[in-house]
Amino acid sequence: MLEEIFIDILLISFTTSLLIIAMAIASPKLRKHYSAKWRYWIWLIIAIRLLLPFNLSFDDSIISIDITDRSALQAIFQGAPSSTMQFEMSVAPQPVSAVSDPALQPESQSALQPAAQPIHTDASTFNLSSLLQSLAWIWLLGVLVVLLYHISSYLFFRKQALRWSKPFIAQEQEMDLAGVFKEMGIKRASVTVLVSEKAPNPMLVGIFKPVLLLPHQYYDRNQLIFIVKHELIHYKRHDIFYKLMLMLVQAIHWFNPIVWFMSREASRELEIYCDETLVAAHDLAYRKQYCEAILDAMQGPKSRKLALSTNFTGGVQTMQQRFISILTMNKKRNGLSVFVPALFLIISVSVLAACTNIVKAGEEMKPGTIYSSPAYASIVTFDAGNSYSIDEEGNILISYRDGEVIAKSPVKVDPAKAAWENGISESGFFISEDKTAIVYNASENEPLQIHVAISDDMGKTWSNSIIEGASGSELFIGFTNKKDGWMTVGNSAGVARALNFVYQTSDGGKTWQEIGNPNEVYAEHLTGVGFSSKEIGFFGYRYFADYGPVIYWTQDQGLSWERLMVSLPDEFERYRKNPLSPTFNGKEGYFPIELIDPDIGFAGVIYLVSDDYGRSWEYDAAYDQLKK
Amino acid sequence: MENEIKRLPDAELEVMLVVWQADQPVSASYILEQLRGKRKWALATLMTVLSRLVDKGFLHCVKQGRCNSYHAAIAEEEYKESEGKSTLEKLFGNSIQDMVMSLYNGKAINKRDLADLRALLDQVERDER
Numbered sequence: 001m002l003e004e005i006f007i008d009i010l011l012i013s014f015t016t017s018l019l020i021i022a023m024a025i026a027s028p029k030l031r032k033h034y035s036a037k038w039r040y041w042i043w044l045i046i047a048i049r050l051l052l053p054f055n056l057s058f059d060d061s062i063i064s065i066d067i068t069d070r071s072a073l074q075a076i077f078q079g080a081p082s083s084t085m086q087f088e089m090s091v092a093p094q095p096v097s098a099v100s101d102p103a104l105q106p107e108s109q110s111a112l113q114p115a116a117q118p119i120h121t122d123a124s125t126f127n128l129s130s131l132l133q134s135l136a137w138i139w140l141l142g143v144l145v146v147l148l149y150h151i152s153s154y155l156f157f158r159k160q161a162l163r164w165s166k167p168f169i170a171q172e173q174e175m176d177l178a179g180v181f182k183e184m185g186i187k188r189a190s191v192t193v194l195v196s197e198k199a200p201n202p203m204l205v206g207i208f209k210p211v212l213l214l215p216h217q218y219y220d221r222n223q224l225i226f227i228v229k230h231e232l233i234h235y236k237r238h239d240i241f242y243k244l245m246l247m248l249v250q251a252i253h254w255f256n257p258i259v260w261f262m263s264r265e266a267s268r269e270l271e272i273y274c275d276e277t278l279v280a281a282h283d284l285a286y287r288k289q290y291c292e293a294i295l296d297a298m299q300g301p302k303s304r305k306l307a308l309s310t311n312f313t314g315g316v317q318t319m320q321q322r323f324i325s326i327l328t329m330n331k332k333r334n335g336l337s338v339f340v341p342a343l344f345l346i347i348s349v350s351v352l353a354a355c356t357n358i359v360k361a362g363e364e365m366k367p368g369t370i371y372s373s374p375a376y377a378s379i380v381t382f383d384a385g386n387s388y389s390i391d392e393e394g395n396i397l398i399s400y401r402d403g404e405v406i407a408k409s410p411v412k413v414d415p416a417k418a419a420w421e422n423g424i425s426e427s428g429f430f431i432s433e434d435k436t437a438i439v440y441n442a443s444e445n446e447p448l449q450i451h452v453a454i455s456d457d458m459g460k461t462w463s464n465s466i467i468e469g470a471s472g473s474e475l476f477i478g479f480t481n482k483k484d485g486w487m488t489v490g491n492s493a494g495v496a497r498a499l500n501f502v503y504q505t506s507d508g509g510k511t512w513q514e515i516g517n518p519n520e521v522y523a524e525h526l527t528g529v530g531f532s533s534k535e536i537g538f539f540g541y542r543y544f545a546d547y548g549p550v551i552y553w554t555q556d557q558g559l560s561w562e563r564l565m566v567s568l569p570d571e572f573e574r575y576r577k578n579p580l581s582p583t584f585n586g587k588e589g590y591f592p593i594e595l596i597d598p599d600i601g602f603a604g605v606i607y608l609v610s611d612d613y614g615r616s617w618e619y620d621a622a623y624d625q626l627k628k
Numbered sequence: 629m630e631n632e633i634k635r636l637p638d639a640e641l642e643v644m645l646v647v648w649q650a651d652q653p654v655s656a657s658y659i660l661e662q663l664r665g666k667r668k669w670a671l672a673t674l675m676t677v678l679s680r681l682v683d684k685g686f687l688h689c690v691k692q693g694r695c696n697s698y699h700a701a702i703a704e705e706e707y708k709e710s711e712g713k714s715t716l717e718k719l720f721g722n723s724i725q726d727m728v729m730s731l732y733n734g735k736a737i738n739k740r741d742l743a744d745l746r747a748l749l750d751q752v753e754r755d756e757r
Contacts, residue, residue, distance in 0.1 A: 153720035154727040160717065163638045166645045167665025194666065201734030205727075215734070227731055234729040247726045267726075288749070295745055298732055315736030319745055327752050 003129075006136035009252065016050055017258040024265070036273040036325065043266035044242065050249045050259065139255065146251040157198070158205060161213055165196035168217060176221055180228045184236065191235060193228075202297065204231045207240055219297065226278075226293040233274045242270060268318050275326050284327065291323050365482050368432030372528040372580035373425065373474070374542070374594050381528065381592055382583040386431035388438075390415055396424070398459050400433055407459020411440055427529075427581070428475035430485075433458055437509055439477040439487050450489055452477070454509035467503060467512050474498065476529040480584065483508050486531045488539070496544055498525045502558055504534065516558030524550070530582035532589055532613040538564065540579025540591075548577035549593050555615065566608060568593075568619050575603055582614065589614045590623070603627050633702065633710040634684060642666065643677055644686060648704040653690060653697040 023042060030039060168177075181188045191204075192211045199213040212231050219227065234240065246263045253259035279287045298319075370382040380387070385402045394415040399406045413424055423441035430437040436455040450470040455462045467489070474490035483506055490500035499519050503512040518539055528540035535557045541550040551564040568577075575595040582591040589610035597603040604626035608617040636644060646662045647654060660674055678698060681687040686707075687698045725733050 149720075150723060150726060153723045156717070156720055157724040163641060164645070165666070166642065166649070167663065192665070202731040204729040230731055231729060239729055243727065243729065250726070270729075288752070291749055294732060295742070295749065298734065298737055298742060298745075315733040316741035316744055319732060319737070319741070320748055323745065323748055 002140065003132050003136045006132070006139050009139070012050060013253050013256045013259065016046060017256060019046060020258050020262045024261070027265070031325070036269055036276050039269045040266075040273045043262065043269055044245075046262065047242075047245050047249050047266065050253060051245065142254045143251050146254045147248075150247055150251070161196045161198040161205070162194070162211075164198045165194040165213070168193040168195050168214060173217075173219075173221070173224055176225055177228060180225055180232065184229065184232045186232055186236065191232070202227045202231065204234055204240065207244070210235055210240070216300070222289065223293045223297050226290050227297060229278055230274060233277050234270075237274075239270055239274070243267065268321065271318070272322055272325050275322055279326055287326050291326055294319075294323075365432050365434035365479065367583075367585070368430045368435065368479065370478060370530070370581050370583050371427040371429055371476075372540075372592070372594075373427035373476070374527040374578040374580060379580060379594070381581045382590075384432060386433065386436075388429050388431060396438070398431055398436055398455075400431070400458050405458055407455070409436075409438060409455070409459060410453050410462045410464060411438055423473075425473060425475035428477055428487075430478045432479070434482055435479050435485075435508070437477045437479060437485060437487075439475045439489070441471075441473060450475070452487065452509055452512065456482070456508065463510065465510060465512070470501060470503070470514075472499075472501070474500070474526060476526060476581070478530060478581070479509075480531055480533060484534055485509055486529075486537060487512070488526060488529050490526055492525070493523065496525075497523050499523055500526055500539070502537070504557070506534070516554070516560070518552045518554070518558075518561035521561045522550070522552050522563070527578045527594070528581035528592075530584065530589075530591075532582075532584040532587075536613050536615070538579075538582050538591070538614060540581070542578055543576045543596075547573070547575065549579040551579050551591075553614070564617070566593075566617060566619075568606070569621075572606065574598070580605070584614070587611055587613050589617070591617055595626070600627075633707060635711060636684075636686070636707075639667075640677055640681055640684075640686075643674070643681060644700065644704075644707070647687065647698060647700050653692075653699040655695050655697050659698075 023039075023046070027039065168174075177193065178188055181191075190210070192209070193214065194211055195214050195217045197215060199215045201215060203213050205211050205213055212228065214227070246266055250260060250263045275290070279290055367382065367384040369380060369384045369386045372379045372381045386398065386400045388396055388398050388409075390396055390413060392415060394413045396409045396411040396413065397406055398409050411424065424438070425440070428439040434456060436453075436459060438453045440451055440453070441449065450467040450472070451464055452467065453462050453464050470489045472489035472491035474492075475487065476490075477485065477487040479485035485505045485508070487503050488500050489503070490498050493499045500517055500523070501519075502515050502517045504515050505512045522539075522541065524541040524544060526539055527542050529538065531537035536553070536555045537558070538551055538553045539561075541548075541552070543550060549566055551566065552561045553564045554561050572595065575597060578594040578596065580592040580594055582589055584590075587610075589608075591608035591610070591614075592605045593608065594605055595603040604624070606626075607620055607623035609620040609623070610617045642663060643659060646659050650658070650662075656671065656674055656678060659678075660669060660671060663669065663674075678687065678689075678696075682689050682698075686700065686702050688701050689696050689698055725735070
């Protein structure tokens with residue numbers, strides 16, 4: 001969990017940094033021609049993006065920019081070899097799995113057996129993942145340290161400043177004060193004004209009960225009015241929240257100097273925008289007066305020692321920039337010609353959307369092996385290099401990366417029996433390196449109960465959950481990402497009739513909720529099932545009344561189902577067609593259809609292809625795999 | 629004062645701040661008036677605080693007719709020095725600027741910077757002509 005968040009944060013930090021750099025490069029130009037308002041808003045959007053590590057869905061964003069190869073990034077962070085999402089559809093004409101009938105396939109059985117003993121030898125993955133774990137903890141510690149430092153320094157300062165404070169009550173100045181409050185449309189009582197020599201400069205402190213702290217009370221009339229005006233603009237604009245947000249961003253991304261830079265730039269912009277508002281619609285003389293007032297305020301009261309310190313530097317650049325901005329602003333465009341900044345805004349929003357897509361990659365998993373069940377025998381619809389087998393004792397073994405890693409699942413069957421008598425279903429497996437899921441009927445002790453076994457770490461650890469109230473022997477399972485998964489539980493209900501029930505999970509398989517099923521619309525034996533998202537799913541049925549393919553689909557998470565109309569070339573008319581399980585890679589979908597020749601039986605597989613999550617499908621001859 | 633100067637609680641320090649600022653003997657009602665924007669004390673409360681300060685040797689009480697008037701027995705600078713800059717204050721230094729809205733960052737500007745800014749304003753003035 002922590003590691004996942006950490007990876008998300010790293011990805012966000014990295015991708016958003018690119019945007020920050022672009023913004024920094026564009027800033028001088030923007031500053032020259034446009035008001036600070038734009039930069040204020042752009043930094044705000046960037047800051048918000050940096051604060052939201054979680055999955056925002058911008059799937060259908062108009063512009064989508066792929067900044068970087070996600071899988072490569074993922075691989076770097078996860079310490080696993082990059083798995084390119086190539087779709088190598090290997091469809092086995094015969095039931096490939098060793099499970100279906102052990103007696104019939106002795107050679108594949110024995111081939112797997114020796115490798116079954118040493119479980120998990122993948123040392124490099126282990127080291128990298130423990131490194132990742134330590135890094136994640138270091139990151140979290142850093143976040144807490146930065147937060148603690150800021151919060152305690154704030155509380156300490158507040159305490160000290162208030163302790164050394166006295167009320168600001170010079171009669172004639174109170175008049176001016178009240179005047180400024182009135183001009184700004186703020187109730188005099190809403191902000192307390194105090195004098196505290198612990199305040200190094202005039203400042204607005206506090207969120208809920210704001211206090212305006214002045215370092216001393218010897219300001220002249222002009223200075224006081226400008227100071228109070230400036231702070232009240234901040235108050236009115238709730239800039240303190242902006243500032244707190246920047247602080248939070250800094251804490252979360254403490255390891256990223258570019259974010260620190262951004263935070264500094266944004267606070268500066270906050271001040272410039274405030275100045276800008278204060279002198280807007282005023283002439284140069286007024287602007288100069290304002291600068292003079294700030295400069296005088298910085299010099300401190302003449303009667304007292306200069307309270308300036310040399311501990312910190314860097315303040316002067318900000319002040320120079322602000323002065324220049326105050327004095328030259330009238331040449332800038334603010335209202336109508338907003339094309340460039342608006343363009344910038346759009347670009348940032350869309351880049352952020354793209355970043356979000358990359359964040360989604362954090363939940364994305366490596367492709368999994370997907371099975372279909374056209375005739376009580378499994379077909380590998382998509383081979384991800386992972387498979388399952390049964391050893392002599394009846395343990396179900398899962399093999400990853402073409403046998404490189406072999407793990408024992410918690411599921412055990414009677415090796416003497418056929419699969420369907422054993423409580424497992426050939427299609428009840430989904431095997432990805434990031435998510436292995438097995439749906440099965442439990443042992444004899446507790447019959448008619450559907451279990452789901454899940455492993456997120458290539459079979460090292462497993463969790464098991466029971467689906468209350470579900471029963472059936474025709475099982476399908478799959479995941480669209482690490483969190484979202486689906487399964488179907490079906491049972492024969494008379495001749496050429498089967499009832500299928502559908503469940504979904506959004507927590508990686510821990511809990512499952514039943515969603516609407518198509519039984520009222522169509523009830524037959526399933527041959528293939530697949531979902532492209534939580535909402536869109538496809539049920540492929542064994543051909544019966546017509547030659548098929550019979551596909552029903554939902555696009556509202558099972559609330560309603562309708563038949564998917566498929567147009568195929570005439571040449572396939574003579575075959576009977578069984579839809580197999582569709583596979584999806586994001587928007588792209590591949591729907592295999594098994595062809596059965598009335599005379600010779602299995603005749604090959606053809607494919608429908610989709611590029612919109614399966615909303616529309618088209619036959620593509622390029623994928624044909626026909627038996628010659 | 630021979631003995632060490634004690635650290636004052638918040639309320640007592642506030643009274644002292646008023647007395648120090650007045651620079652002359654002040655009456656209780658004057659102090660009450662000065663504190664009005666920050667604390668709403670009854671006269672009796674203030675009198676308790678005042679007598680405690682007299683006991684601690686921070687104030688001298690002088691009878692003037694019917695009223696007492698008070699003046700500081702310890703100079704502001706002296707007290708400030710005794711309280712000193714705590715390590716916390718040094719540790720936290722500039723970081724509060726991230727949590728408050730400042731007109732400028734007083735801790736990040738030195739005398740030379742001020743001269744530079746002055747020069748900048750003068751420059752604008754000159755360009756004007």
